[in-house]
Amino acid sequence: MNNFVLELDNICRSFTQAGNKLDILRGCILQIKAGERVALIGPSGAGKSTLLQIAGLLEAPSKGDVYIDGQKAAALAESERTHLRSQKIGFVYQLHHLLPEFSARENIILPQMIAGASLKQAGIRADELLELVALSPRAQHRPAELSGGEQQRIAIARALANHPALLIADEPTGNLDPHTANHVFSLLQDLALHQNLGLLMATHNRDLAQRMDRIVEIDEGQLLQL
Numbered sequence: 001m002n003n004f005v006l007e008l009d010n011i012c013r014s015f016t017q018a019g020n021k022l023d024i025l026r027g028c029i030l031q032i033k034a035g036e037r038v039a040l041i042g043p044s045g046a047g048k049s050t051l052l053q054i055a056g057l058l059e060a061p062s063k064g065d066v067y068i069d070g071q072k073a074a075a076l077a078e079s080e081r082t083h084l085r086s087q088k089i090g091f092v093y094q095l096h097h098l099l100p101e102f103s104a105r106e107n108i109i110l111p112q113m114i115a116g117a118s119l120k121q122a123g124i125r126a127d128e129l130l131e132l133v134a135l136s137p138r139a140q141h142r143p144a145e146l147s148g149g150e151q152q153r154i155a156i157a158r159a160l161a162n163h164p165a166l167l168i169a170d171e172p173t174g175n176l177d178p179h180t181a182n183h184v185f186s187l188l189q190d191l192a193l194h195q196n197l198g199l200l201m202a203t204h205n206r207d208l209a210q211r212m213d214r215i216v217e218i219d220e221g222q223l224l225q226l
Helices: 048-055 078-088 104-114 119-132 148-159 178-194
Strands: 004-017 020-033 037-041 063-068 089-093 166-170 198-202 214-219 222-225
Touching: 004 048, 004 198, 020 048, 020 198, 020 214, 037 048, 037 178, 048 166, 048 198, 063 078, 078 089, 089 148, 104 119, 104 148, 119 148, 148 178, 166 178, 178 198
Parallel strands: 020 222, 037 198, 037 214, 089 166, 166 198
Antiparallel strands: 004 020, 004 063, 214 222
């Protein structure tokens, strides 16, 4: 038994544009272990977001297989893929996407209840995560009352709500000033290590990428191990 939380096996993704076939991803192979932190780099338009969408089971590849915590996603029905995604994968985006009408605590509670947790269970987990990201005093604040860095830390807590095996982050520090970006990045790194999560993070910031365990780069649709 391996302990890969993510395996991409010969992933290809093509689109047809104006009658022409456009190959975005070509035979991409990637394995990430629990506790391993991997940076994904490449120029804009290279296919980073497409790769993350496929890894997160939000988009199907044209060819190839995705395995999440050892489970083959291609063999699953759409409802089973949705369940696997909600249970095993957490997402953090450049924009926090917090629900503005709910408090920070409620934003962490909601995905748990959608996944079947009781309000009491979800509340206990939310309080644990608020403490973990050092925002317990801000629990009842709505997103508009939080700073950019605080909003992103709540988004990270929300991504961890259902005890995922894999955390996928798409430019999570891209909207933050350098000091706040460094703080949020360090938090992501520490959480991945200490919570034994696989972390796949797309970034344009090569300085941050160099601090990860490993870097992979998309070049002409293929993944290169750096």
